[in-house]
Amino acid sequence: MARIISIFQALSLALLAAGSSVKLTIPSENGNATSGMLYGLMYEDINFSGDGGLYAELIRNRALQGPEPDLTAWRTHGSGVTLNVDTTEPLSDALPNVLRVDISPTATGKVGFSNEGYWGMSVDTNQYKASFYIKGDYKGDVELSLRSDIDGTVFSTKSVAVRANDEWKKYTTRFTPSAAAPNANNTFTILFDAEKVRGKSLYFNLISLFPKTWSNSGTNGLRVDLAEAIDEIGGKFLRFPGGNNLEGQSPPYWWKWNETLGDLINRPAYPGPWGYVNTLGLGLIEYMRWADLMDLEPILGVYAGLYLDGTVVPEEDLAPYVQSALDELEFLTGPVDTKWGAVRASLGYPKPWKIQYVEIGNEDNLWGGLPSYQEYRFDMFNEAIKAKYPDITIIASTPEITGTPAGTWVDYHRYDKPDHLTTYFDQFDNWDRQHPVLVGEVAVIAPNEPNKPEVEWTPGALRLAYPSMIGTVAESIFLMGSTAYAPGFQNLNSYQWVPDLISYTADPADTTLSISYYLQKLFAQNVGETTVPVETTEPFRPLFWSATYSKKHREYYVKLANYNGTSTDITVEIPALKGGKATFTSLSAPNGHSYNSPRNVTSKWTVTDIPKAGKGWTVKLDNLMIGVLKIQK
Numbered sequence: 001m002a003r004i005i006s007i008f009q010a011l012s013l014a015l016l017a018a019g020s021s022v023k024l025t026i027p028s029e030n031g032n033a034t035s036g037m038l039y040g041l042m043y044e045d046i047n048f049s050g051d052g053g054l055y056a057e058l059i060r061n062r063a064l065q066g067p068e069p070d071l072t073a074w075r076t077h078g079s080g081v082t083l084n085v086d087t088t089e090p091l092s093d094a095l096p097n098v099l100r101v102d103i104s105p106t107a108t109g110k111v112g113f114s115n116e117g118y119w120g121m122s123v124d125t126n127q128y129k130a131s132f133y134i135k136g137d138y139k140g141d142v143e144l145s146l147r148s149d150i151d152g153t154v155f156s157t158k159s160v161a162v163r164a165n166d167e168w169k170k171y172t173t174r175f176t177p178s179a180a181a182p183n184a185n186n187t188f189t190i191l192f193d194a195e196k197v198r199g200k201s202l203y204f205n206l207i208s209l210f211p212k213t214w215s216n217s218g219t220n221g222l223r224v225d226l227a228e229a230i231d232e233i234g235g236k237f238l239r240f241p242g243g244n245n246l247e248g249q250s251p252p253y254w255w256k257w258n259e260t261l262g263d264l265i266n267r268p269a270y271p272g273p274w275g276y277v278n279t280l281g282l283g284l285i286e287y288m289r290w291a292d293l294m295d296l297e298p299i300l301g302v303y304a305g306l307y308l309d310g311t312v313v314p315e316e317d318l319a320p321y322v323q324s325a326l327d328e329l330e331f332l333t334g335p336v337d338t339k340w341g342a343v344r345a346s347l348g349y350p351k352p353w354k355i356q357y358v359e360i361g362n363e364d365n366l367w368g369g370l371p372s373y374q375e376y377r378f379d380m381f382n383e384a385i386k387a388k389y390p391d392i393t394i395i396a397s398t399p400e401i402t403g404t405p406a407g408t409w410v411d412y413h414r415y416d417k418p419d420h421l422t423t424y425f426d427q428f429d430n431w432d433r434q435h436p437v438l439v440g441e442v443a444v445i446a447p448n449e450p451n452k453p454e455v456e457w458t459p460g461a462l463r464l465a466y467p468s469m470i471g472t473v474a475e476s477i478f479l480m481g482s483t484a485y486a487p488g489f490q491n492l493n494s495y496q497w498v499p500d501l502i503s504y505t506a507d508p509a510d511t512t513l514s515i516s517y518y519l520q521k522l523f524a525q526n527v528g529e530t531t532v533p534v535e536t537t538e539p540f541r542p543l544f545w546s547a548t549y550s551k552k553h554r555e556y557y558v559k560l561a562n563y564n565g566t567s568t569d570i571t572v573e574i575p576a577l578k579g580g581k582a583t584f585t586s587l588s589a590p591n592g593h594s595y596n597s598p599r600n601v602t603s604k605w606t607v608t609d610i611p612k613a614g615k616g617w618t619v620k621l622d623n624l625m626i627g628v629l630k631i632q633k
């Protein structure tokens with residue numbers, strides 16, 4: 001009996017699957033305007049996404065920065081040397097701690113020290129730029145090398161003739177390794193002649209090594225493969241510098257924009273809230289250049305008086321922070337004859353930038369921040385910025401605030417499980433239109449079943465290690481729903497803790513574009529200027545869809561997702577269209593639990609030409625598949 005039932009079930013399922021089809025009709029190319037800002041990125045330095053990530057610097061702990069400086073990533077090379085953190089010979093006000101190398105009276109040969117990078121460093125055959133500051137009694141060669149930490153193979157050496165004395169001196173050099181290293185297990189080593197400094201100490205600081213950087217991002221620029229991956233998404237905006245990293249853990253640390261400028265020697269440490277000290281090498285100007293080079297609209301987050309430990313700046317003390325935000329805007333946008341515009345020009349950027357969006361704070365509903373945000377913090381910033389910059393769109397950092405002036409946007413964040421996220425498909429339908437929404441952060445971070453980890457779990461936390469296929473389908477549904485209403489603009493994901501949009505190590509071969517990354521790219525590259533109606537007799541679920549039209553490109557984009565349904569033929573008809581050339585780009589993976597991890601990409605990105613058959617175009621959408629049917633007029 002049981003057997004018969006199961007055969008019957010199998011048969012009926014098969015029939016259902018075979019017969020599954022849905023017709024979608026797009027009656028018109030007219031619709032509501034879609035935001036011109038779909039989609040974008042939220043960025044903050046977290047999990048070494050800046051230092052040790054996108055910021056191309058290879059030397060970790062290059063200036064022993066931070067309130068508790070240590071020798072992380074440094075070690076001696078050769079015998080007769082010891083390394084110390086020294087605070088008596090500051091390099092600058094911003095960089096008070098330096099590396100002191102003591103050389104024993106009996107040391108011989110070439111000795112020195114090495115840096116391990118951010119868990120290794122990749123060596124390729126492009127040009128590197130190295131620099132360091134030195135102080136002490138030494139006249140002779142200093143030898144810089146990139147070498148294997150496994151067998152000592154030297155991939156590159158460069159000698160610098162140094163004449164050091166009791167003043168700090170900077171040396172800069174360039175070199176090109178003759179061979180690439182097979183892996184990232186390499187160090188950068190600095191050696192000198194022991195006999196010339198026996199029994200003495202040499203001081204070093206701000207030891208820096210940059211590989212070739214992305215595009216024209218320059219000598220303080222971005223890591224090639226990661227920047228390329230971000231650029232290829234084709235997003236429209238960049239929200240920075242956070243995120244919690246803007247706010248800081250506790251007084252007096254918040255992301256002070258004015259301390260991220262100019263020569264690296266003037267950039268102090270910022271003990272960010274994510275467990276490591278930010279070098280601030282990726283500073284305000286570097287962010288603006290990043291936005292420029294990738295043609296992204298900057299959304300500037302300004303610090304609004306809330307620390308993550310719950311400390312709130314009282315009303316009577318808030319004015320200087322408001323002034324700091326005004327100064328920041330003047331720095332970025334002011335003519336060169338303004339105080340801060342002149343500072344910008346002096347740093348080599350006479351041309352003002354344009355800032356159209358400013359977000360006041362970050363998640364000010366958390367850590368007990370809402371009452372003060374509601375009562376005075378938001379208003380003080382908003383009024384001061386609006387008074388001076390009436391055309392700037394102000395974004396409140398939480399939809400929980402009430403009574404903000406019409407035209408104020410709100411930043412909406414959601415971290416969720418797949419099933420639950422899909423229930424937000426139509427949540428923006430009834431959104432208050434006076435307060436457009438920026439979906440600043442959205443991601444599936446945990447699996448549906450708490451006891452059945454879909455992928456790997458972060459120890460002790462309900463977190464996916466990598467975005468899963470089912471999670472990505474849920475994200476696509478959320479995003480389609482919000483496109484239909486056209487909230488301000490949105491990003492699907494951000495650099496978070498885990499899971500991450502892009503994962504990487506020091507070795508570019510490990511760089512992993514997650515399934516979520518591909519969704520972001522798929523959607524960002526297929527978005528029209530109007531959201532067009534879609535007629536059908538089918539209800540949403542398990543299939544979801546939305547459609548936009550681009551007058552500029554004369555293209556329709558029909559976004560589709562299948563969340564726990566059967567394989568379904570979807571036919572799209574556009575009666576007004578006589579001809580029409582269509583392609584279907586789909587994103588899929590072996591199953592809902594699948595994910596991409598280093599050197600193990602399981603997702604598939606497939607592009608197929610779809611001929612017109614009868615009145616429309618038919619595509620097959622399998623379970624847990626996301627697709628975009630692009631139809632050219």
Ligand SMILES: *[C@@H]1O[C@H](CO)[C@@H](O)[C@H](O)[C@H]1NC(C)=O
Binds near residue numbers: 117119149186
């Ligand atoms: C190289 O690998 C060894 C062995 O796994 C490890 O101890 C060492 O820290 C690695 N070095 C770098 C620079 O990654």
Ligand SMILES: *[C@@H]1O[C@H](CO)[C@@H](O)[C@H](O)[C@H]1NC(C)=O
Binds near residue numbers: 046497498
């Ligand atoms: C990323 O940072 C968070 C917050 O500090 C930490 O809990 C998590 O373990 C980190 N994850 C990785 C993969 O380093």
Ligand SMILES: *[C@@H]1O[C@H](CO)[C@@H](O)[C@H](O)[C@H]1NC(C)=O
Binds near residue numbers: 259
């Ligand atoms: C940067 O600005 C903050 C806030 O105005 C101020 O407290 C700090 O001293 C400034 N830093 C420098 C180096 O001027």
Ligand SMILES: *[C@@H]1O[C@H](CO)[C@@H](O)[C@H](O)[C@H]1NC(C)=O
Binds near residue numbers: 532
């Ligand atoms: C356009 O907006 C109106 C009013 O907000 C809404 O009722 C309608 O469904 C929207 N049209 C589309 C195609 O989304």
Ligand SMILES: *[C@@H]1O[C@H](CO)[C@@H](O)[C@H](O)[C@H]1NC(C)=O
Binds near residue numbers: 419448449563564592
């Ligand atoms: C979809 O399937 C997954 C995995 O089989 C399950 O965890 C989830 O609850 C299902 N959700 C819905 C809405 O059917």
Ligand SMILES: *[C@@H]1O[C@H](CO)[C@@H](O)[C@H](O)[C@H]1NC(C)=O
Binds near residue numbers: 600
């Ligand atoms: C590749 O990833 C899948 C999950 O998508 C996992 O099941 C599989 O074990 C991984 N393969 C290897 C060789 O790590």
